[in-house]
Amino acid sequence: MRLHPRTQLAFAASHCPLYANALALARWTGPTVPVTARGFPDTPLIREAVRTLSLRPAAPPPGGPPGPDGDRASDPPAPAFALPWWEAVRLGMVELAAGQARPAPDLEERARDPRQILLWWTDMFEAAVEGARGDLTTEPGTTGPDLLPPVLRSLYEAPDRSRVPLTDLIAALLAAPGAVPVTARIRRRLPDLLLHMLCQLAETGAVHLDRRRPGGGPCLVRLTPLGRYGVRQILLSVGVPAPLVDDVGRVEAGAFLDSLQSFSPDGRIIAIDSWLAARTPARALREICEAVDRPGAEPRRWEGAAVLELTSSHLGPQLRALLTCDRPALAHLAAIVLLGSRMLRQDEIDRIMAGRGPWVVVDMLAAALSAGEDGLADFLASPATGGLESLILDDVDRLRRTDHPDTVQVLEALGRLHPDPERAARSRTAAFLARALRRPG
Incomplete structure (x- = not known):
């Protein structure tokens, strides 16, 4: 993402309702205003501030906040005053x-x-x-507070200025891997909960x-440029990479x-x-x-190959030269990029697969295994990638010539995880043979 200039973000922050009301109340206290032991002015002064400054409470969603009874009492003046007042006090205004x-x-x-405006606003956000x-902790035993971060992340990752239907946010929230389990009651109330x-x-x-929305369509939600700035600060504070477009090149x-x-x-x-x-x-x-030329860099190699495939048409001679390199990781990186480039004739593809294919397959399986055994299991179950292991299991002689350092580890994992019992057994046998071939003598 790209951030708007700081002065533009600060201008937007200074005009948002909560910040503007907090600052207005801070100025209203001059030179002094008496307060009670609770830190509030007396009720007549609160009403005066609400009237003088035209304070309004936060606009509720249709039907009011999602209380258990669904009722909403008429708002007294205090709610319009209380939140910005305590923000002004908390922030030191x-x-x-x-x-x-x-x-x-x-x-x-x-x-x-x-x-300073952005520091105040970020704290407030x-x-x-x-x-x-x-507010999303609605029932004993539920994990409601975990619902908000994925919603903010979805809005943050949406294309700039795009508006996301609330129904899509809810569907993504419930379908996400590792989604928070919710009861049927919470599922029914999620639209009101999230809208509130x-x-x-x-x-x-x-x-x-x-x-x-015309015709009663779903509510559309958009993260403003200021909101993107705020969510990015939260992501950075918890160690989640959130690079800016202008920083990526460096x-x-x-x-x-x-990071990809x-x-x-x-x-x-x-x-x-x-x-x-x-x-270049x-x-x-x-x-x-x-x-990528180091041990344990399988995920990097596959990410690197995906990046280089986008510019492979400018690298044909260099990639072909790397095929004969005495550094296996680099030679096979070139093989991966060339095989995915659509620049090769069929005889060239056959020649690369005959010489480099087993190493490339082991590297691919090792990259999947680096994410844990679940990562390899998902790889084997995928229609797009499952079956590639046959390139190493169907030809033991080719496997014997594969000098990938993770060959044994990959074969042992295949023996534990492969959904086909016959292939799992062959993987265990191949792991035994590969281990024996590497013993001195």
């Missing part, structure tokens, strides 16, 4: 001391600093996210909701290849295009070769 509230001494100076996660949560985030300016090849698995499909395409655009095809090949 307002100082409480000796029964008095007053604006922070440097409030106006800090309120003009784009960096993260507090709103935590509050919304707490998103309305809270809309007050921070992070989310835009289009609820007035990332060294090893770290870049390692964390991207969404659209994000992956953009990241690869950005990385390749920052260097020859330089991309050289950097990737340096990054």
